[in-house]
Amino acid sequence: MPLISPAPRLGAYSVPDFAGPRGWLLRARSPRTIVLVLTAYLLLAANWPLWMELAELGRAPSLYMPNIVGMAWLLGGGLVALLSLTAWSRFMKPLWMLLVVVAAVVQHYMATYRMVMDPSMALNVLQTDPGEARDLLSLTMALRVLAVAVPAIWWLWCVPVIPQRPLRALWRNAVLFVAAVATTVGGGMLMSRQLAPLMRNQPHLRYMMNPLASVYSFGMAATRPLLHRSRKLVPISGGAALGASYAGQSRPRLLLLVVGETARADHFGINGYARDTTPELKARKVVSFHDMRSCGTNTAASVPCMFSHLGKQGYEGRKQDYENLLDVVQGAGLAVLWIDNQSGCKGVCERVPHVEANDAKEIAANPTLCSGDECLDDVMLKGLDARIAALPPERVARGVVLVMHQIGSHGPAYFRRSPPDGKPFQPECRTVTLSDCAHSELINAYDNSIAHTDRFLGEAIDWLQARRSRFDTGMLYLSDHGESLGEYGLFLHGVPYAFAPDVQKHVPFVAWLDGGLGGRTGVQDACLRKSVDMPLTHDNLYHTVMGLVDVKSPTYKPALDAFEGCRQASAG
Structure with missing residues (x-):
């Protein structure tokens, strides 16, 4: 008889036998046991933002502890059900490790910026370019992610997984899945009186259930394009035509539409902000509208919506995809060009000429x-005459709609959105970990980015003025969404629209029509200045642009044209 018994073997797989605490920790376990341990770890280590949010909402332990227990029950059951689908063999370890890393990263951003991982936020993540991704990286992030991920990854790497026959694994996994679902549903029913009002009044909590919400949201964001491919593109440009003002015109129109990024209306000096963040716009006597609301709280939601003829409600409830404003303007015979200094046009410019101002050649x-892989917005003003000359000349002879998509005030690296000689507010926050900065430094960095947008818009107006001998010119500026700068403990943007704070929806809208476009379309400046407090939304943009370029279409609604009430008969 041998003095030392060999390690037990299952098939060709040897299961080591450790002694002491380390032996207990690294004892061979079945995939289902690993799933249960991993679920418990994620509940404890990767959901602190959720537990803290519940504690803040409940205020007293007697109120919030039942909610925490209930949410933990639901989240735990959901995670076990999800992970039971992966409880097969040691080859699932990379997938489990990836899930831990995702949970650690998402927890960092939820804790740091008070964001939630809903499908629109997941879509933003998937569409983020390398420059934007770099802005979100920091030493603090690395340390926090490692603190959560390393213990679990080490354990998953070391723990032996007991092999199992496929059929036996299948029915055992099925039992675990059914038990998890039954437990979750049963617990939810028992606690519905407690949890239903909470989830109804605080719907963002469902997107803080980490990493369950991330798996759902990324799945929805990834499959949405596949679902959209089955949709037919509904044309709306077929009935578009140029209006009577084009007959015998002496000069074509040139409308510059600047799509801003992350700009708050209440941080524009021309809107009454205490700081003079917009001296260039003020000097050029623009008209600034004070009550404009966005379609969404992130770029992926707002930009396609603001160019749609459907309006927010119709766009979000649509069953098919439709052509947009640029398609209609181009269909009427005008030249269109989209210049992008962001992470893409979100599908708006797919069927019109478009260029990237931040590609390797431009950098x-x-x-x-330009620095690294991103540029200041000024780069979009370089070589504009050549870009217009490259458009079809017969279209340019009728008119041009030029769209510039800014990087604007995109955070959290606000300090990168203004040049060294354009930082009037000091000291500024110079890190992407906003919690490491004093609030005043954060505001300074953001306001410097607004000041640079002001300078950029001033230079754009000067460029338009210099071309008055050839075109009747004008400019509209409208931001896609706003930004949270610590109000209610929130940072950045992307909070679901229904309960997003107003600062993420209240955006600036600026018009400059003194280059001849106002007179050409009969818009009276004095009337506009008396109308700056009228309530407007992104729904108005489509119809306002159609009115300015005098394009007739069945989709045009004069009641939604922000300038219609100040328009008199045009001289043509």
């Missing part, structure tokens, strides 16, 4: 404006 040609 190399403009070292003073």
Whole structure:
């Protein structure tokens, strides 16, 4: 008889036998046991933002502890049900490790910026370009992610997984899945009186259930394009035509539409902000509307919506995809060009000429404006005449709609959105970990980005003025959404619209029509200045642009044209 018994074997797989606490920790376990342990770890280590939010809402332990227990029950059951689908063999370890890393990263951003991982936020993540992703990286993030992920990854790496026959694993996993679902549903029914009002009044909590919400949201964001491919693109440009003002015109129109990024209306000096963040716009006597609301709280939601003829409600409830404003304007015979200094046009510019102002060629040609893989918005003003000359000349002879998509005030790296000589407010926050900065430094960095947008818009107006001999020119500026700067403990943007704070929805809207476009379309400046407090939304943009470029279409609604009430008969 041997003095030392060999380690037990199942098939060709040897299961080591450790002694002491380390032996207990690294004892061979079945995949289902690993799933249960991993669920418990994620509940304890990767859901602190959820537990803290519940504690803040409940205020007293007697109120919030039942909610925490109830949410933990639901989340735990959901995680076990999800992970039971992966309880097969040691080859599932990379997937389990990936889930831990995702949970750790999401927890960092929820804790740091008070964001939630809903499908629109997941879509933003998937569409983020390398420059935007770099802005979100920091040493603090690395340390926090490692603190959560390393213990679990180490354990998953070391723990032996007991092999199992496929059929036996299948029925055992099925039993675990059914038990988890039954437990979750049963617990939810028992606690519905307690949890239903909470979830109804605080719907963002469902997207804080980490990493269950991340799996759902990323799944929805990833499959949405596949679902959209089955949709037919509904044309709306077929009935578009140029209006009577084009007959015998002496000069074509040139409308510059600047799509801003992350700009708050209440941080524009021309809107009454205590700081003079917009001296250039003020000097050029623009008209600034004070009560504009966005369609969404993130770029992926707002930009396609603001160019749609459907309006927010119709766009969000649509069953098919439709052509947009640029398609209609181009269909009427005008030249259209989209210039992007962001992470893409979100599908708006797919069927019109478009260029990236921050590609490798432009970055190399403009070292003073570009650093790394991103550029200041000024780069979009470079070579504009050549870009317009490259458009079909017969269209340019009728008119041009030029769209510029800013990087604007995109956070959290606000300090990168203004040049060294354009930072009037000091000291500014110079890190992407906003909690490491004093609130005043954060505001300074953000206001510097607004000041640079002001300078950029001033330069754009000057460029338009210099081309008055050739075009009747004008400019509209409208931000896609706002930004939270610590109000209610929130940072950045992307909070679901229904309960997003107003600062993420109240955006600036600026018009400059003094380059001849106002007179050409009969818009009276004095009337506009008396109308700056009228309530407007992104729903108005489609119809306002159609009115300015005098494009007739069945989709045009004069009642939604922000300038219609101040328009008199045009001289043509």
